[in-house]
Amino acid sequence: MNEKRWIAMLGAGIMSASLLAGCGGTSATQGSGSTGQDKGTVTIGYVNWSEGVAMTNLVHAILEDKMGYHVETTMTDAAPLFASLASGGTDVFLDAWLPVTHKSYMDKYGDRLEDLGINYENAKIGLVVPSYVDIDSIEDLNNAADSFDATIVGIDSGAGIMSTTTTAIDEYGLNYELMPGSGPTMTAALKKAIDAENSIVVTGWTPHWMFARWDLKFLDDPKGVYGAAEHIHTIARKDFSTDMPEVAAFLQNFSMTSDQLGDLMGTIADDTSGKDPIDLARGWMSQNEDLVNSWIAS
Incomplete structure (x- = not known):
């Protein structure tokens, strides 16, 4: 089976599973948590990106177990989530990349949203290859098109990095196909290529657990299509701070360093026991009580 067909089939399977999960609407674990209170329901949307999955499950655990709220989570793509x-x-999205990646959504919907602040600094997007690949710049991709099967392995089609990559293809005159899929599709394809020591180029970003697992590099972007480092923001619906001031205050305090988020993402990505991510996030929360308590407004 050729590489493109394998990636496409894998992507279809994972995306189908993701859509089924998203259509379920609510998280598997709901309730008032260990506080014994019931202060209302917070709905959190997320996209199937590793940092968003990790932060969403952690915030879910904190809101339920420590603050007494019901939580409902829904996985979808970026475009319907912003809408x-x-x-x-x-109510809330914890994984908005600004000022570049999600600029189009903020331009369209910003007057109907609240920005609760930065939860992670110096994030980066771009094209990523294994370090053993013998090119260092996006400008070199056409000269190596055969080794990459003239394909860039992407993620969900609504993601900002995908539209930016479409721009990069135009700006650099790349004779490449951008193949949509999902975050898990991309990392599965990356693993397969690395195991075989083949060339592959993917849409990548930090923070992401794949940089801890494999030796990877961003391709240089001399035209600056992907922009400089970005920040990840927590975005809420309009009037959320008025309706749920305690939750808004907590989310305004919520921020993670690279080491903290990397550790949380690794805890979820590396689990082989089959535990639900919310349970893994609860375990991480219990091991980082001082940090978690510092986020919760008194």
């Missing part, structure tokens, strides 16, 4: 935030159908 839902703007219409008031979703």
Whole structure:
């Protein structure tokens, strides 16, 4: 089976599973948590990106177990998620990349949203290859198109990095196909290529656990299409701070360093026991009580 067909089939399977999970609407674990209180329901939307999955499950655990709220989580793509935030159908999104990646959504919906602040600094997007690949710049990709099967392995089609990569293809005159999929599709394809020591180029970003697992590098971007380092923001629907001031205050305090988020992402990505990510996040929360308590407004 050729590489493109394998990636496409894998992507279809994972995306189908993701859509089924997203259509379920609510998280598997709901309730008032260990506080014994019931202060209302917080709805959190997320995209199937590793840092967003990790932060969403951690915030879910904190809100339920320490603050007494019901939590409902829904996985979807970026475009419908921003539309839902703007219409008031979703309360919070923890994984908005600004000022570049999600600029188009903020331009469209920003007057109907609240920015609760930065939860992670100096994030980066771009094209990523294994370090053993013998090119260092996006400009070199056409000269090595055969070894890469003239394919860039992408993630979900609504992601900002995908539209930026489409721009990069135009700006650099790349004779490449951008193949959509999902975060898990991309990392599965990356693993397969690395295991065989083959060339592969993917849409990548930090923070991401794949940089801890494999020796990878960003391709230089001399035209600056992917921009400089970005920050990850917590975005809420309009009037959320008025409706749920305690939750808003907590989310405004919530921020993680590279080491903290990397550790949390690794805890979830490296688990082989089959535990639900919310349970893994609860375990991480219990091991980092001082940090978690510092986020919760008194």
